[in-house]
Structure formats: C-alpha cells, structure tokens
Amino acid sequence: MDIKHVAALANLTLTSSQAKKLPPQFTQTLDTLAIINELDTQNVEPTSQVTGLINITRPDKIDPSRILSQASALSQAPRTHAGYFVVPSVLDAQ
Amino acid sequence: MLNKLTLTQAQAGLKNKDFSSQELVSACLEQIQKHDKKIHAFLHLNENALQEAKHIDTRLTSSSSTKPLAGLPIAVKDNFLTVGLPTTASSAVLAGYMPHYESLVTRKLKDAGAIIIGKTNMDAWAHGSSTETSDFGPTFNPWQTDHLPGGSSGGSAAAVAADMCLAAIGSETAGSIRQPAAWCGVTGFKPTYGRVSRFGVVAMASSTDSPGPLTKTAVDSALITQVIAGHDPQDATTSPQPVPNYIKHLTSKLPSLRIGLPKEYLEVMQPAAKPLVLQAIKHLEQLGHRVEDTSLIHPKYSIGVYTIVQRSEVSSNLARYDGIRYGHPRSTFGVEAMRRIMLGTYALSSGYYDQYYAKAQKVRTLIVKDFQQAFSKYDLLIDPPSPGPALKVGASTHDPMFGEMQDVLVEPSSIAGLTGISLPCGLINGLPVGFGLIGPQFSEDRLLSVAHQFQTSSDYHLLKPQL
Numbered sequence: 028m029d030i031k032h033v034a035a036l037a038n039l040t041l042t043s044s045q046a047k048k049l050p051p052q053f054t055q056t057l058d059t060l061a062i063i064n065e066l067d068t069q070n071v072e073p074t075s076q077v078t079g080l081i082n083i084t085r086p087d088k089i090d091p092s093r094i095l096s097q098a099s100a101l102s103q104a105p106r107t108h109a110g111y112f113v114v115p116s117v118l119d120a121q
Numbered sequence: 122m123l124n125k126l127t128l129t130q131a132q133a134g135l136k137n138k139d140f141s142s143q144e145l146v147s148a149c150l151e152q153i154q155k156h157d158k159k160i161h162a163f164l165h166l167n168e169n170a171l172q173e174a175k176h177i178d179t180r181l182t183s184s185s186s187t188k189p190l191a192g193l194p195i196a197v198k199d200n201f202l203t204v205g206l207p208t209t210a211s212s213a214v215l216a217g218y219m220p221h222y223e224s225l226v227t228r229k230l231k232d233a234g235a236i237i238i239g240k241t242n243m244d245a246w247a248h249g250s251s252t253e254t255s256d257f258g259p260t261f262n263p264w265q266t267d268h269l270p271g272g273s274s275g276g277s278a279a280a281v282a283a284d285m286c287l288a289a290i291g292s293e294t295a296g297s298i299r300q301p302a303a304w305c306g307v308t309g310f311k312p313t314y315g316r317v318s319r320f321g322v323v324a325m326a327s328s329t330d331s332p333g334p335l336t337k338t339a340v341d342s343a344l345i346t347q348v349i350a351g352h353d354p355q356d357a358t359t360s361p362q363p364v365p366n367y368i369k370h371l372t373s374k375l376p377s378l379r380i381g382l383p384k385e386y387l388e389v390m391q392p393a394a395k396p397l398v399l400q401a402i403k404h405l406e407q408l409g410h411r412v413e414d415t416s417l418i419h420p421k422y423s424i425g426v427y428t429i430v431q432r433s434e435v436s437s438n439l440a441r442y443d444g445i446r447y448g449h450p451r452s453t454f455g456v457e458a459m460r461r462i463m464l465g466t467y468a469l470s471s472g473y474y475d476q477y478y479a480k481a482q483k484v485r486t487l488i489v490k491d492f493q494q495a496f497s498k499y500d501l502l503i504d505p506p507s508p509g510p511a512l513k514v515g516a517s518t519h520d521p522m523f524g525e526m527q528d529v530l531v532e533p534s535s536i537a538g539l540t541g542i543s544l545p546c547g548l549i550n551g552l553p554v555g556f557g558l559i560g561p562q563f564s565e566d567r568l569l570s571v572a573h574q575f576q577t578s579s580d581y582h583l584l585k586p587q588l
Binding site: 028030033036037038039040041045049056061062063066068071072077078080083099100102103106112113114115 | 479484
C-alpha cells in the first residue's frame, strides 16, 4: 500500500511515527483479507444492500419541521463569518 | 433496590403505584454514583432526568398513561443523536458536540415516555469489540473490572449488567450488541437490518448498522423493539413491513421449531466455553425443539468480506467529519479510526476496487444465499455471539483486526442483514458466556419467543455481578 497516497485520498495526515508503524499493520490485514479469493465468484452478482428495496422515493415537499435554521446550522462551527462557514482556502494564491 | 428491576417489573410497579418514576431514576443515579468510577459505562448523564421523571409521575397520577415506556430509565449509546445531551460516538473529533437534531430511536423512546438517563461509552465510531478504543477511556466489565465489557456497545452492556439503568440502547454493525451482551451477561437483541431506523445514528457501515436493545430479559427486548421498530421516511432502508405485536407473540404457545446447528460455528468456540453452549442447546431440546447439525460457509470468509465492506463504508461515512461545520479537525481521529478509514479508502481506490470491494460484494452474495438455503430448512440457527468470555483489558491493542476477529461468529448474520439474539448461558471462571440464535429477516417474533421461553425455564439471565 502506498500509505502516503492513501492518506492523501482519505484526507488524513500521518505523523512520522504513524507512517512507520502503520504499513506492517496494513500488510498483515491485507494478508488476512486475501482469504476471500478462495471462494469462486464467477457469475455471482454483487450484493450492495440486503433489503431488496428498490427506488425508495419521497414526495417533493418541504417539511418545515426538518429544516435547520441558519443559527442552528452554524451553532457548532469553529469559525463563522457573517452567517457563513469559514473554510480553509482550496485555491492557491496564484 | 429499584434499579435492579426489569422494564416489565418497573412498568407493573409504576402502574400499581408501588413506587414513582422519580424513585426509579434516583435509584439508577445512585448506582451510577456508587459504581461508575470503576466501570465507566457513562460519558454523560442527563441532568434533567429527575425533572422529566417528576413530570411523568404527575401525568401517571392524573391519568392512566398508555405510553409503553412511561417513566422508565434507559441508557443510550453515545452514537445516537440526542438534542440537549452531547453526542460524541466516543471520539475526540466530536468532543463537546451538541446534536442539531434527534435520532429517530431516541425520539420514539421519548415519545413513549422513557427517561434517557445518560449516554454510554463505546469504541470510538463503533470501531471495535472491546470499548477499549474509546477516546475517553475504556469501560470495564462489571463482573471483573480487569476485563473488557466487549464492544462497541460496551458502555450500554455494562450499564445494564451493573443495574445502572433498567435497559439500554446499542447498535450493531457486526456483533456490537450481541458480543458485549455476551461478555456482560445481559440479553442483546439485533433486529433485522432495516427494521429500526438509522436516522440520527452516527453511521459506521450503512449497509449493516442495526440499532437495538440491551436488556435484562428477552421480554424487555420485545418491549423496546416494539417501540423503536418501524418504517421511517427519513431512512430509505427501513422496511415498509408492518411491525407485529412482539409482546402478544411472546405469550402464545410456540410450536416445536427446527433449529440448525452449524458445525463450522461450533468449531470456532473456545474449548472452555463450548460446554455451556451445548448445555443451552440441550435446554432448547428439552423445550421441545429439534436441533440438527448443519453446515454453512465457514465464518472465516465473513471476516474478509465484512472487514472490506465495513471499512470501505466507514471511509465514506467518516469523510463528512471535516471539522468545518462542527467537530474538531481530522487530525483528532484516533489511530483505529485512521486504520479503518485508510483500509477502506484503499479497498475502494482505483486499481484495487475489483480485487477487494467488488470481490467482497460477490462473496457477500454467496453468504446471503447460503443463509436463504439454510432457512428454507430451519426456523432458526444456533449462533453463539462470541468464541468465549470477556478478554482482559489491553487485549485489543495487539491485533490490527481485533474487532473483526472477535466478531467472526456474528459477521455472517450481520452481512446478510439477519436478526439475532444473545442470551446469558452461564459463567466460566466468574465471567459470562453468551448463547445465540439467529433468524431470517423479519423473524423477530419467533426469535424473541424462543428467547423468552428459554429464560422462563432457566435462570442464567438472573445472575448478576458482585460490584
């Protein structure tokens, strides 16, 4: 596993200690997981959910009791500004 | 000692005016004060519990309340959003988080008159089978406090075992209700996936997460499930199937059932624990049921399937914790959460998706079909929730797949979305062992009825730890 690449995909930062300790643990885990290759799954359909439910929809109606007020929505944010969430910059200054 | 009552006993006592809800709540709070320093089942207590109880008492005296859980103190696992009480999923990322909305389960409990006495400790993000990975310190097993309570609903299981509440709510992704119930000597019930709404539950693996009760008896499990089960438009995976009257089913006569005993499951049991499970099986036979040997896909394959599917879904579900709208930055994730997120991300990533996630989904189909075939012959299957009794504190730290390895016996039924129950069946060296049964989807009534029958003709579930 390219641990730095996976960490980047997962939006996680590894400490240097973690970058050393985790790879052998992942190797061990992946070795254990290889067992699933012992079973033949040719012509087997994948299962992504077990309810058997299909196309569950709801009416396109607003339920006011389920709307968060702006104040509530912002209430737990570490940084807000004039009614907005403040986010880290995603574009380079250039 | 009102805190030692079951929900059913307390219900009768309140109706009879033998005591008040305030007295019930006080007894639980006293027990928590006396013993929770060494058990650490609770993360937050509801400071308004007595006030709520007082309010219920007023209503109970003035009219006969038809609310099924009126005045009964219940503990709730800290991954259920409860407005007014912090909800952290035992993670530092959500330290201090005050929910923006209420989970469906706790909404239903409150509407039924229940008093939520507090939020219980768990493995952080439900990632574990020990409650040792909580970012706020482990919970200890009330039977022997140098042992683990199991997990991830370890706080809930310990709270029930220690009579700190009359019942508790937990959640199970694979084993997280049934395994801590087994390790703490209480009854743990996992309804069918989709039977109980996941709305407002901090998501772990969205395709297997199942909220459910941990209680002192199967009757109490039925009582709670009756309240929390049902279709919810806020959770598109909930079943439109009507909820039967579980309580009514409990008291009707059970026919003789055909119960399969998968030999592969028995093989996985620890030698010391196996005799207790065999003894419980014998008891079922004495009750008139037919237990027959059968064979299922070996549960060792479920470990691989479950680990990949769960960790993949975890990586997606935990992506929402950005530390921008609420909570703390992603750098506050504990190492177990990081391991799971990364393994899941890897299994879903380009170049590896087919080998891991897609393959796991296909093996999942084999497991689902295997059970369908088994249930065409059997009404229920034997499924002990854990290979053995509780392990010592520290046991989870040596294996990067500790949780998934411990849950080997419950992963097949969880992957297939089945319903299952864990019942106390005796002690080994002073630690409880759990006996288990699983049923096909939506066979809760059958499962609860057998469990109730088992408990009314035995007294393993009456054993309590010496605190």
